[in-house]
Amino acid sequence: xxxxxQSPRHEVTEMGQEVTLxxxxxxxxxxxxxxxxxMMRGLELLIYFNNNVPIDDSGMPEDRFSAxxxxxxxxxxxxxxxxxxxxxxxxxxxxxxxxxxAFFGQGTRLTVV
Amino acid sequence: AQSxxxxxxxxxxxxxxxxxxxxxxxxxxxxxxxxYVQSPGQGLQLLLKYFSGDTxxxxxxxxxxxxxxxxxxxxxxxxxxxxxxxxEYFCAGLGGGNKLTFxxxxxxxxxx
Numbered sequence: 322x323x324x325x326x327q328s329p330r331h332e333v334t335e336m337g338q339e340v341t342l343x344x345x346x347x348x349x350x351x352x353x354x355x356x357x358x359x360m361m362r363g364l365e366l367l368i369y370f371n372n373n374v375p376i377d378d379s380g381m382p383e384d385r386f387s388a389x390x391x392x393x394x395x396x397x398x399x400x401x402x403x404x405x406x407x408x409x410x411x412x413x414x415x416x417x418x419x420x421x422x423a424f425f426g427q428g429t430r431l432t433v434v
Numbered sequence: 435a436q437s438x439x440x441x442x443x444x445x446x447x448x449x450x451x452x453x454x455x456x457x458x459x460x461x462x463x464x465x466x467x468x469x470y471v472q473s474p475g476q477g478l479q480l481l482l483k484y485f486s487g488d489t490x491x492x493x494x495x496x497x498x499x500x501x502x503x504x505x506x507x508x509x510x511x512x513x514x515x516x517x518x519x520x521x522e523y524f525c526a527g528l529g530g531g532n533k534l535t536f537x538x539x540x541x542x543x544x545x546x
Contacts, residue, residue, distance in 0.1 A: 354534065364536040366523065376535065412477065414534075420468050421485060422536055425478040 326431035329414050332345045334433055335342075341403040342429045345394055346415030355388055355398050356412040370396065371418075402410065436461050438527045440537035446463045446516050455510040455538055455540050457499075457525030465529035467508040472539075473521045481523075495519070520544045524544060 328346040334340050344351045346404070354369040368378040373390045386406070400407055410430050416423040423425040439458045447453050460467060466485050470478040482493025489501040499510045508525060525537040 356536075363538040369533070372533060373462075378485070421528060422468075422480060422483060425470075426482075427477040 325424050325426035326372050327411075327414055327429050329429060330427060332429060332431045333381065334403055334431075336404055337402045337434055338433075340403045340407075340431060342398040342411050342413075342431070344396045344398070344413030344426060346396070347414070347424055348394065350415035350417050350424075351393070352416050352418060353390060353396050353422075354414040354416075355396070356414065358410045358412060358428070359408075362409075367398070403431075405433045408432050410432070435499060436465070436527065436529045436533065436535055437527050438535050438537040440523075440525055442444045442540045443538070444541045444543065446543040446545060447515050452516050453510075453512045453515045453519070455523050455542070457508045457510065457537060458506050459508065459525075460506065461527060461529045463529065465527035467499075467501065468528070468534075469493065469497070469508075469525040470524045471495075471521050472489045472524065472544070478524065481510070485531075488525050496505075515542075515544055517544045517546055 328343045350356050350374050354368040358364050367380045368388045370390045388398045410428045412425050412428045414423040414425045437460045441456050460539045468483045469481040480499050482491045482517050484491045491499050497512050502507050504527050518523050520542050522539045524539050528534050
């Protein structure tokens with residue numbers, strides 16, 4: 322298995338633009354997580370899905386952030402409109418519940434100028 | 435509230451010296467516990483995990499961690515540090531509600 326795949330690896334965009342981050346979890350994993358990593362706040366859980374259904378989105382910072390999981394092999398995290406303070410590394414992770422171990426993607430480094 | 439605390443933001447050790455990174459947790463019941471390592475520009479790699487049973491857990495790259503219920507701790511150790519171990523280390527806990535909660539991380543610097 323190729324592991325959790327995120328795209329793009331790097332994204333630079335102007336303030337006000339829409340940004341879409343993509344994630345392909347490991348096949349067969351039924352949990353998917355989106356995290357954000359910044360120097361100030363470390364790793365924050367934004368939202369997680371179980372069987373494509375959002376379970377907890379209390380970590381989503383603002384309504385500008387939204388996430389979807391239309392099927393078991395794909396999820397998106399969208400920021401619209403983007404702001405400079407959204408600049409961070411965004412990680413996607415997936416796991417099978419009874420194994421307990423989360424596998425992370427390489428992350429998407431977002432820079433909003 | 436469920437939380438994981440890493441009291442040390444930065445640690446510097448000499449190559450060949452022993453290492454201990456601290457992690458404390460606060461959960462209603464003992465959570466599953468994990469240590470991850472993040473090298474510069476890289477994603478997170480799992481070093482080891484504790485679910486139950488033997489309180490001394492062996493991981494990859496020569497790391498081990500000891501679970502101590504009385505101290506609510508899960509400290510990461512390595513007998514002899516290599517320069518390539520320089521990275522950021524995250525402790526994480528998985529409790530009820532299925533949330534994987536991370537500590538703030540400890541940045542390890544290795545002096546040659």
